[in-house]
Amino acid sequence: MKIAILGYGRMGKTIERIAIERGHEIVYKTSEPINITELKKAEVAIDFSIPTAAFNNITTCFKENVPVICGTTGWLEKYDEAVSICKANNAAFIYGSNFSLGVNLFFELNNKLAKMMSKFNEYDVEVEEIHHTKKLDKPSGTAITLTKGILENTSKTDWKLIENQEKVDSKTIPVVAKREDEVPGTHTIKYSSEIDEIEIKHTAHSREGFALGAVIASEWIKNKNGVFTMKDVLDL
Structure with missing residues (x-):
């Protein structure tokens, strides 16, 4: 081809x-x-x-x-x-x-977990992504896709890019974007309650x-x- x-x-x-x-x-x-x-x-x-x-x-x-x-x-x-x-x-x-194959499987896992967690309002959800310092957009497109997957499967209605541990309302998903040297891409979804946390994570080792x-x-x-x-x- x-x-x-x-x-x-x-x-x-x-x-x-x-x-x-x-x-x-x-x-x-x-x-x-x-x-x-x-x-x-x-x-x-x-x-x-x-x-x-x-x-x-x-x-x-x-x-x-x-x-x-x-x-x-x-x-x-x-x-x-x-x-x-x-x-x-x-x-x-x-x-x-x-x-990447792994990220697309991760997208599906994220959707299924979000649907499961939608029944448990005691958990707050957060999306975090880390990329190399040359990445121009923030948050990453992958983080946005993950966030949309959560929005489509829960009662959350919006997302917001936050810095310095900024607080958001209960209907908004906080998205944290970090830039570090030579990181191809790491994405984490974390559900937190007062008694425990559930976390799924995808880490790319290369491009x-x-x-x-x-x-x-x-x-x-x-x-x-x-x-x-x-x-x-x-x-x-």
Whole structure:
């Protein structure tokens, strides 16, 4: 398969290596505005760029009939618009806040635990994420997906990014975002009561899992049209 990589930073380089190991060809890679002629050589594009570039990258691919796998976070205020453009062009799109197999299993575990905990109001819930200092958006897209999973399965109605142990009301989920050197990504969900705590946690040891998942999604989306998620790819 011929792949374009949009955003050739650390993740882009890891994706390149894994894609080549799996027998694919990288026909275009860039961190600059898209060259349409080069993009058209690709059968699929993988976008791990930056929040300010993602929407234009994605919609340009749609208009050129190149399927898109997007792992860039921090641009989701335009997600619905991107979906509309995808459908209007009969294109193909997968956005994932996190492409690793382990995190997608963690998403499902989070949803099931939230549904169980919804019956027990004596527990407060908190979401914490830790990433490397070069990550631009805060909180992470993965943390937002986890938080939405809790909102959909409990009586909580909102979430708030907090600092310095700020207090929130009982209907709001506090989200803590930390930035530390060389942390690929750690996400923790904690339910606390006066007598005990229940905690689930996912710790990434490298970027390999994110990159592999993005390449697998690229293999899956070939010759498809529509808007999908990693749940479709992994049949979860």
